[in-house]
Amino acid sequence: MLDLTYEAPKPRVIAGATGDWELVIGLEVHAQVASKAKLFSGASTQFGAEPNSNVAFVDAAMPGMLPVINEGCVALAVKMGLGLKAKINLTSAFDRKNYFYPDLPQGYQISQLYHPIVGEGEVIVDMAPGVARRVRIERIHLEQDAGKSIHDMDPHMSFVDLNRTGVALMEIVSRPDIRGPEEAAAYVVKLRQILRYLGTCDGNMQNGNLRADVNVSVCRPGDYEKYQATQDFSHLGTRCEIKNMNSMRFIQQAIEYEARRQIALLEDGKSVIQETRLYDPDKGETRSMRSKEEAHDYRYFPCPDLLPLEIEQAWVDEIAASLPELPDAKKVRFVTDFGMTEYDASVLTADVESAAYFEEVARGRDGKAAANWVINELFGRLKKEGHEIGESPMTARQLGGILDLIASDAISGKIAKELFEIVYTEGGDPAAIVEARGMTQVTDTGAIEAAVDEVIAANPAQVEKAKANPKLAGWFVGQVMKATGGKANPAAVNQIVAARLGL
Amino acid sequence: MSSLNTLTLADAREALRSGDTTSAALTRACLDAVEAASALNAVVHPTPDLAMQQAEAADARLKAGDAPSLCGIPLGIKDLFCTRGVASQAASGILEGFRPEYESTVTTQLFEAGAVMVGKLNMDEFAMGSSNETSVYGNVVNPWRRGNDDTALTPGGSSGGSAAAVAADLCLGATGTDTGGSIRQPAAFVGITGLKPTYGRCSRWGIIAFASSLDQAGPMAKTVRDCAILLQAMAGHDPNDSTSADLAVPDFEAMLTGDIRGKTIGIPKEYRMDGMPDEIEALWTEGRTMLEDAGAKIVDISLPHTKYALPAYYVIAPAEASSNLARYDGVRYGHRAKLGQGDGITEMYEKTRAEGFGAEVKRRVMIGTYVLSAGFYDAYYNRARKVRTLIKKDFEDVFAQGVDAILTPATPSAAFPLGQEFDDPVQMYLNDVFTVTVNLAGLPGIAVPAGLDRQGLPLGLQLIGKPWEEGELLNIAQTIEDRAGFVAKPAKWW
Numbered sequence: 001m002l003d004l005t006y007e008a009p010k011p012r013v014i015a016g017a018t019g020d021w022e023l024v025i026g027l028e029v030h031a032q033v034a035s036k037a038k039l040f041s042g043a044s045t046q047f048g049a050e051p052n053s054n055v056a057f058v059d060a061a062m063p064g065m066l067p068v069i070n071e072g073c074v075a076l077a078v079k080m081g082l083g084l085k086a087k088i089n090l091t092s093a094f095d096r097k098n099y100f101y102p103d104l105p106q107g108y109q110i111s112q113l114y115h116p117i118v119g120e121g122e123v124i125v126d127m128a129p130g131v132a133r134r135v136r137i138e139r140i141h142l143e144q145d146a147g148k149s150i151h152d153m154d155p156h157m158s159f160v161d162l163n164r165t166g167v168a169l170m171e172i173v174s175r176p177d178i179r180g181p182e183e184a185a186a187y188v189v190k191l192r193q194i195l196r197y198l199g200t201c202d203g204n205m206q207n208g209n210l211r212a213d214v215n216v217s218v219c220r221p222g223d224y225e226k227y228q229a230t231q232d233f234s235h236l237g238t239r240c241e242i243k244n245m246n247s248m249r250f251i252q253q254a255i256e257y258e259a260r261r262q263i264a265l266l267e268d269g270k271s272v273i274q275e276t277r278l279y280d281p282d283k284g285e286t287r288s289m290r291s292k293e294e295a296h297d298y299r300y301f302p303c304p305d306l307l308p309l310e311i312e313q314a315w316v317d318e319i320a321a322s323l324p325e326l327p328d329a330k331k332v333r334f335v336t337d338f339g340m341t342e343y344d345a346s347v348l349t350a351d352v353e354s355a356a357y358f359e360e361v362a363r364g365r366d367g368k369a370a371a372n373w374v375i376n377e378l379f380g381r382l383k384k385e386g387h388e389i390g391e392s393p394m395t396a397r398q399l400g401g402i403l404d405l406i407a408s409d410a411i412s413g414k415i416a417k418e419l420f421e422i423v424y425t426e427g428g429d430p431a432a433i434v435e436a437r438g439m440t441q442v443t444d445t446g447a448i449e450a451a452v453d454e455v456i457a458a459n460p461a462q463v464e465k466a467k468a469n470p471k472l473a474g475w476f477v478g479q480v481m482k483a484t485g486g487k488a489n490p491a492a493v494n495q496i497v498a499a500r501l502g503l
Numbered sequence: 504m505s506s507l508n509t510l511t512l513a514d515a516r517e518a519l520r521s522g523d524t525t526s527a528a529l530t531r532a533c534l535d536a537v538e539a540a541s542a543l544n545a546v547v548h549p550t551p552d553l554a555m556q557q558a559e560a561a562d563a564r565l566k567a568g569d570a571p572s573l574c575g576i577p578l579g580i581k582d583l584f585c586t587r588g589v590a591s592q593a594a595s596g597i598l599e600g601f602r603p604e605y606e607s608t609v610t611t612q613l614f615e616a617g618a619v620m621v622g623k624l625n626m627d628e629f630a631m632g633s634s635n636e637t638s639v640y641g642n643v644v645n646p647w648r649r650g651n652d653d654t655a656l657t658p659g660g661s662s663g664g665s666a667a668a669v670a671a672d673l674c675l676g677a678t679g680t681d682t683g684g685s686i687r688q689p690a691a692f693v694g695i696t697g698l699k700p701t702y703g704r705c706s707r708w709g710i711i712a713f714a715s716s717l718d719q720a721g722p723m724a725k726t727v728r729d730c731a732i733l734l735q736a737m738a739g740h741d742p743n744d745s746t747s748a749d750l751a752v753p754d755f756e757a758m759l760t761g762d763i764r765g766k767t768i769g770i771p772k773e774y775r776m777d778g779m780p781d782e783i784e785a786l787w788t789e790g791r792t793m794l795e796d797a798g799a800k801i802v803d804i805s806l807p808h809t810k811y812a813l814p815a816y817y818v819i820a821p822a823e824a825s826s827n828l829a830r831y832d833g834v835r836y837g838h839r840a841k842l843g844q845g846d847g848i849t850e851m852y853e854k855t856r857a858e859g860f861g862a863e864v865k866r867r868v869m870i871g872t873y874v875l876s877a878g879f880y881d882a883y884y885n886r887a888r889k890v891r892t893l894i895k896k897d898f899e900d901v902f903a904q905g906v907d908a909i910l911t912p913a914t915p916s917a918a919f920p921l922g923q924e925f926d927d928p929v930q931m932y933l934n935d936v937f938t939v940t941v942n943l944a945g946l947p948g949i950a951v952p953a954g955l956d957r958q959g960l961p962l963g964l965q966l967i968g969k970p971w972e973e974g975e976l977l978n979i980a981q982t983i984e985d986r987a988g989f990v991a992k993p994a995k996w997w
Contacts, residue, residue: 057605061830063598064585064607064709066744098826098875100852107829158848160834299875301884304715304823306745 006124006132011224012180016263021218023259024227024236025184026176029191030169031080031201032145032209033073039144039168040067040110047207051161059166061105066305069094073168074311077117077142078319080170080200083326084137086121088316092141094303099296102160103147111171112141113300117309123174123194124328125187129342133183136175145169170201176215176236179224181252181259188212188248193327197352205246214242214251216258218266237262238272242279242286254279258286330355338367347375353389354379360396365403373399377420394424401430410434412441414486442488445496448480451488452496455479463501470503507532512576512675512729519565519575526565526575526619529675530558533577533621536673542997545658545667547582547640548590549622557619564617573736574617579624579668579677584610584720585709586623593711594638595628597831597859599838607709608741609678609720616736621674625664628861629828630685630713633934635663636925637863645693645918646671646993649958653996656918656960659689659934665723666693670993676724676733680710682717683816684938687950690723691913691963694952694991696980697723698730699938701970702945703748705734706741712827714820715746717942727951727981731755734973750971758974759981764798766979769906773809774937776915782956783912790910790953790964793986794979804906806897809940811890816939817932818874818887824864825871831859866928895944902969908979911937913950913963937965947973951980953987961991 014021038045041056058065081088093115096108118140125133147165151158172191178184192210195201203210217237219227227235242258245251257279262272276295277286290296325333327349334345334355348358348371357378362370378399382392402419405411411419411434419439423430434440442448455476456463466472476497481488507529510518518524534551554577561575585591585603592598606614614620627637634657635643643663645656647670658667662679666689669677679686681699690697698721705720712718722733735755741747770791775784795801833839833855840854860868874883901909915936924931941948947970950963964983968976 060835062603062605062836063591063593063601063711063830064603064707066708068743068745096826098829100829100832102832102834102848105830105835107832108826297877299826299872299877299880301822301826301875301880304746305712 025178028213033168038166081118084121087119092117111143116141181255185248526558526561546622579674608706627661630661632660635660659692661685692918694961708743714823769804815887815890821867821871909967913965917960
């Protein structure tokens, strides 16, 4: 298989009063593991259930209750690691991160600080055809989600919903390899794409199933290259962490604001304080949540209720063998096998359903034509109505049928678009519709000749003009198409018009 | 048959199976004894109605010839075990009114084996203490007294209620838990047998956690055989406890052959402490002789890191406890402080925990929080873990050299007066000096009564065994029991 070659995108540069600044960004993405049961209990992870109905005794931290690891969640984390070409650690371990909050019943979160299940990997973040950023993944670890505190239901009381408590999250930690707001959003888009291809997370950002903490710092041009050469963080600026972002748009806005805030501080002769910040989308600004001094001392230590997590290489191999084709590979294959552009391949492989739809349309047909119809007609139409590919009223089989009618010259391109509209809105078998509604293209030369003669006979003045100026022959073609209800084969009409006019 | 409650568990089992008595009669005798023993303060939540129901059910099973090992046997359950619908408070104010909707694995197994529960037993709060004085219910009083001196003595801790209840014949056996000596020290202080099994032998599910990597449930009973019978029912793999071992449980009682010929018993020199009472020293020597006379080979051994065990224990156990006890926050169950105007969540936590926890629990939560905090973690917690590894290796080395079991004193003294050490935590912590190594190494350990001191108080010996070799350990303990011929009972004053 061919690999597409990429060049790295230019880092985002912000011109300050004292010179240029560059951005350095790293992300911690929390992806809810697509498991029906929680990480350490059998309780359901169903979204939108009655508050506090999906809660096992261990989730509520009842006295004496103990966690038991859900093997399914481990398998999905391993799968994700393999999808990011990462090292799978056959031995990992769980630690407790201790802090008090009402939506954290145990008083600690079980996480994997010291020995994560997945080690170093990478993500290729596509920015444009031929341009992509390689972002290194530092680690993926499994951890428990917290519950939900609700402060706006009562003026005097807060409420807690423990349904989410203990749900498995994968925290995917990147290296600071991202160099601009657009790249950061594109990175999350790419991760989401991979998560959904693998089925390891549904990627639903609205429900909070995919959220990101964004670390932002700024440096002078050249400093980042020094960091890259040495991996010495002292070449980079002090970072701030913007917590809990669940929209691509807000991620970009927050980074943009935060970078400018830091630059303003630095150019003012002040320094950036390492702290956790929150983005307020209404005001379009980040604000301090807690400084390093106020930061919790999480008192991490190995969770004594759980033995180290040991998995077998054979089991990892089994999972590896079950991996589906991933977006990068699929894209390369589409370019190579169907001769389409990298851009079209990117559009078609954006999600697994689109790619599968396209492949069904393209099977045994012209790939380029299939790509064209899927992208321009179908996606365009779906987008107009705000539908996803999964909601398409037209099946791949139906669209393939339309393509077959075009390929066999049974219908013209123009008719095909009409037919598309009919099948999209009314459904039905394209060939049967063409037959029933007499939409078949007229390729019978005699019939076309008769139509041409009729038009010529009715417009002697135009004939004279056309003889003087052959470009006007198109007018006759148009009249003939009109007269035949668009069903005449355009190539045949052209040819006969030209012959009859003696051009 | 007025003294049915004084039977051993094994004898009662025979009497029930042969139809000589009924569980109802036996249970009634124990319940009467419980009622008459309020001065001991051992049973803090008696469950007479439940007990009689269970007894009747057991009698029906006995009659039907379906009599599992503990059918109809009245037991006491340490308050640390969650028992469905019955107060389970870990002797703490913070769990005031807590009645779990679930049953611990150990008690489930005991009830499946036909056991009857006479009530929940007093203990140190969250099992933190060596004298039973940290309990929210007030201290237990040891049924034993010195000669004619009626000074109230401690039954030891934390399983002091279990120890006193068995010694005073309020039940035929009891559950205990042992994190640093909480079964063995009180067993020794009241002249009964107590076994801490190998870590992972009994499920911790449903037992209120103190220090998860050290906690282990075990039996406390009148004889070694009774402990074997109880352990049989308590032990076994539990998929709900990830640290429980997926190993077959051998027939412990069948292993009590009394034949220990050819066994090698190690005597660790590091357990000879400065200032140890000569009576303890003498008892240790007697134990050595008993085993030698029974055909065992005695060897002097060294466990060089022993002196670091106590400090390591008092870092690791509080560290885990500080995290395990974070859940007692007043949000979901147990005690919640009354809040004042303007109080928020922080005040709720602070007031609830300040009111709900006793002084010793607070002390350990603070120590644990400190040793885990940034900047101190490596100096304390990580170091203690390294010490723990070395202590474990000490034992592995001597076992690899052919030692089958290790003989030590169970405690550095006999039962002491209540109040004597309460204000001196460090002195109190020294009670665990012979027992904590076993927890740190995850090994089985058993305390067996072996004699009386000059003041007439029981003294115990400890045997430490190889992992998963509780059967062998019980058999060696049986030899000490046989040879020591310890039959003394406390004179009833309550």
